[in-house]
Amino acid sequence: MEKVFLAGVRIKERRQGRESGLEELRRLADTSGGxxxxxxxxxxxxxxxVFYIGKGQVEFLTQQAADAGAVTVIFDINLKPGQQRNLEKALSMKVIDRTRLILDIFARSAHTQDGRDQVELAQCQYLLPRLAGMWTHLERQQGGIGMRGPGEREIETDRRRIEKRISLLKKHLGDIKKRRGIQRSRRLKLNIPVIALCGYTNSGKTTLLNTLTKSNAVAKDRLFQTLQPMTRRARIFDRDVLFVDTVGFINDIPPQLINAFHSTLEEIEPASVVLVVLDGADPDIEMHRKVVDDTLKQLAFDKIPRLYALNKCDKIYKDCQEGRFKSASPGEPEAQSRGIEISALQKVGIERLKSGIYDLINK
Ligand SMILES: Nc1nc2c(ncn2[C@@H]2O[C@H](COP(=O)(O)OP(=O)(O)OP(=O)(O)O)[C@@H](O)[C@H]2O)c(=O)[nH]1
Ligand SMILES: [Mg+2]
Structure with missing residues (x-):
C-alpha cells in the first residue's frame, strides 16, 4: 500500500452551508489503493x-507529509500541469490531483474492453498537456496511484504517439457508440418504457437494480464499482419495464471522463423516467443531489421526468419496516421534491417506489 498524505483545499469565499470534510478524498484514496x-x-x-496553495502552506505541507512518511500527496482539487509540476519539485514527492485519482480508480474498475478503451482515452487526454517534464525530476516509479491502467505505458512516449492513440481510441469509441445505438433502437422497438438509475457513486444504484429486477449484479462498498450500463427487464404491476444501471457521478467530475463515457451515458437518453438514487444517510446528500441535477442538465437529460429515491434509510431508522418511514406517499408534493425513502438492501419502501415509477410512466 502506498503511503499517501491527503491535502484538502477550501476557498474561503466560496464557503456556503456545510463545508465538506475529507471523507470523500479519504475514500477515493483508499479505493485507489493508498x-x-x-x-x-x-x-x-x-x-x-504557481502552487495553487500559498508558498508558506507548501512549506508546511512538505514538513507534514515528510514527517508522516508519505511518498505521495493527494489533493482534492484539480491542478494545472504547471502547478502540479511545481508542487512535485517543492515537495519532492509524487503529486496526484483529483482528476488523476478518479481516473486511476476508473482504470481499476474497467473490466471490459469498452470500459478500458474509455478510460484510456480519458487518461491520454489528461496526460497530453502534462507530458513536458513529467516525472523527470523524480525517480521513475513503477506502479502506484495514478500510474496504473491502460494509459501507463504511454507515459514515456512522445506526444505524437499519444495523439495517434487518441484518434485510434476515438475510432473504437465511435464503433461502440454505433453498436449501442443499434441495441437501443432495437430495444425501443419493443416499446417498453426505460427507467434509468442515476446517482452519485456508491448511492446504491446497482443494489436497487438487483432488488427491482431480482438480479445479482456486483454491488460493493467501493466508489465507481459500475462503469458499464446494464439493462434488466422487470414488471411493475401490469407493465413491463427496462431498468438501466449507469456509471456513478461525483463532484467535479473530470471533463475527460464525461467525454470518454459519453456513449455509456447515452443509455439514459431513451429513458421515460430518470430514477435518481441518493444515499439518504450521507451528510452530504444535498451536495450529491445538486451534482446529479447539474450533471443531468449538462448532459441535456433534464427534460426527462425524474423521481428521487432516498436510499439506505435503514441506516437512519432503527426499526425499518415497510410503511414505517415517515415519508409522504409518492403523490404528495413533499415526496416529489425530497424523495421516496427506501432501503434497496433491506427491500423496504420498494412498493411505494414502484407506484411512483408506475404513475410517471403512465402519464
Ligand atoms: N445500509 C444500506 N446499504 C446499502 C443500501 N443500498 C446499497 N447499500 C450499500 O452501499 C454500497 C454501494 O452500493 P452499490 O449498489 O454498489 O452502489 P452504486 O450506486 O451502484 O455504486 P457505484 O456503481 O460504485 O457508483 C454497497 O456496499 C451496498 O451494500 C441500503 O439500502 N442500505
Ligand atoms: Mg453500481
Whole structure:
C-alpha cells in the first residue's frame, strides 16, 4: 500500500452551508489503493498560479507529509500541469490531483474492453498537456496511484504517439457508440418504457437494480464499482419495464471522463423516467443531489421526468419496516421534491417506489 498524505483545499469565499470534510478524498484514496498517513486542510483566498496553495502552506505541507512518511500527496482539487509540476519539485514527492485519482480508480474498475478503451482515452487526454517534464525530476516509479491502467505505458512516449492513440481510441469509441445505438433502437422497438438509475457513486444504484429486477449484479462498498450500463427487464404491476444501471457521478467530475463515457451515458437518453438514487444517510446528500441535477442538465437529460429515491434509510431508522418511514406517499408534493425513502438492501419502501415509477410512466 502506498503511503499517501491527503491535502484538502477550501476557498474561503466560496464557503456556503456545510463545508465538506475529507471523507470523500479519504475514500477515493483508499479505493485507489493508498493508505492515508496524514491529512491537512488548507484555506486560501484564491488559487495561486504557481502552487495553487500559498508558498508558506507548501512549506508546511512538505514538513507534514515528510514527517508522516508519505511518498505521495493527494489533493482534492484539480491542478494545472504547471502547478502540479511545481508542487512535485517543492515537495519532492509524487503529486496526484483529483482528476488523476478518479481516473486511476476508473482504470481499476474497467473490466471490459469498452470500459478500458474509455478510460484510456480519458487518461491520454489528461496526460497530453502534462507530458513536458513529467516525472523527470523524480525517480521513475513503477506502479502506484495514478500510474496504473491502460494509459501507463504511454507515459514515456512522445506526444505524437499519444495523439495517434487518441484518434485510434476515438475510432473504437465511435464503433461502440454505433453498436449501442443499434441495441437501443432495437430495444425501443419493443416499446417498453426505460427507467434509468442515476446517482452519485456508491448511492446504491446497482443494489436497487438487483432488488427491482431480482438480479445479482456486483454491488460493493467501493466508489465507481459500475462503469458499464446494464439493462434488466422487470414488471411493475401490469407493465413491463427496462431498468438501466449507469456509471456513478461525483463532484467535479473530470471533463475527460464525461467525454470518454459519453456513449455509456447515452443509455439514459431513451429513458421515460430518470430514477435518481441518493444515499439518504450521507451528510452530504444535498451536495450529491445538486451534482446529479447539474450533471443531468449538462448532459441535456433534464427534460426527462425524474423521481428521487432516498436510499439506505435503514441506516437512519432503527426499526425499518415497510410503511414505517415517515415519508409522504409518492403523490404528495413533499415526496416529489425530497424523495421516496427506501432501503434497496433491506427491500423496504420498494412498493411505494414502484407506484411512483408506475404513475410517471403512465402519464
Ligand atoms: N445500509 C444500506 N446499504 C446499502 C443500501 N443500498 C446499497 N447499500 C450499500 O452501499 C454500497 C454501494 O452500493 P452499490 O449498489 O454498489 O452502489 P452504486 O450506486 O451502484 O455504486 P457505484 O456503481 O460504485 O457508483 C454497497 O456496499 C451496498 O451494500 C441500503 O439500502 N442500505
Ligand atoms: Mg453500481
Amino acid at each position: 493508505t492515508a498517513v496524514g491529512e491537512s486542510v488548507f484555506r486560501i483566498d484564491r488559487p495561486n498560479s
